[in-house]
Amino acid sequence: MNAIDVRGLRKSYRGTEVVRGIDLEVARGEVFALLGPNGAGKTTTTEILEGHRRRDGGDASVLGADPATAGPQWRARIGIVLQDADDAADLTVAEMVRHIAGFYPDPRPAAEVIELVGLTAKSKSRIRSLSGGQRRRLDVALGIVGRPELLFLDEPTTGFDPQARRQFWDLIRELAAEGTTILLTTHYLEEAAVLADRLAVLADGRIVAEGTPATLGGRAAEAAKVSWRDNGVLRTEQVDDPTELLRKLVATDADLRSLTVTRPTLEDIYLELIGGDK
């Protein structure tokens, strides 16, 4: 059974349909990324799957239950990191993590979670004194303290510095290695490319492309661009498979110190896919 199974999902706000028939399957243990421009419907879709929002149409099964009617036992099996979590600003980091841990049957020890998100030095600090990035780390800690089978991460690394982002990626890989299923929304294409087994691009309430980071939107089939210098002159060729050209170049006395072979990045493909909406 898949962790998430969605068919024909629909949602309108005041007569305007913002989720317009989405099908989605996320296998157990998979890291799945939802990409798409602002307003595409990512958060709405995620909130429906978390049981925080009612859908207007379609079927949804999350960990085998309908999120619209599932109860507290189901809720204890999922973890949620919201875009804007509510504050309990007077508590310390450790108090807050312990407080949330109390809602779960088999939580991780608070100190372990705080260490995992790199907040040990801030453990006794009040939440209101945290920086934006530290606050997000705390949100992640609260999302994982209950050892969720399925973790929802809505733009989890917004405001992270580059080092914190990389530490967070390591944490996600650890959770994935432990078997946690993860549904991630992000605006960082590199993040999706690094973390996701599969991803889908949403635009205007519909899925416009789905695949792996390597194949999305026909990426693997795009021509490779080979560049090198020939007697000081920059030469470039587009080829499907660069192997033969490279053999030929090696056999000549071309200067290959500046050789590059590139394909469109995930970001190039993404921008092409959502081009109509920009």
Ligand SMILES: Nc1ncnc2c1ncn2[C@@H]1O[C@H](COP(=O)(O)OP(=O)(O)OP(=O)(O)O)[C@@H](O)[C@H]1O
């Ligand atoms: N509570 C609401 N009431 C009315 N309209 C809403 C509500 N929440 C979202 N919308 C609208 O629904 C559309 C989809 O919003 P949603 O937050 O799902 O997009 P998103 O893809 O998550 O965007 P972002 O990348 O900016 O977070 C937007 O046009 C938004 O204005």
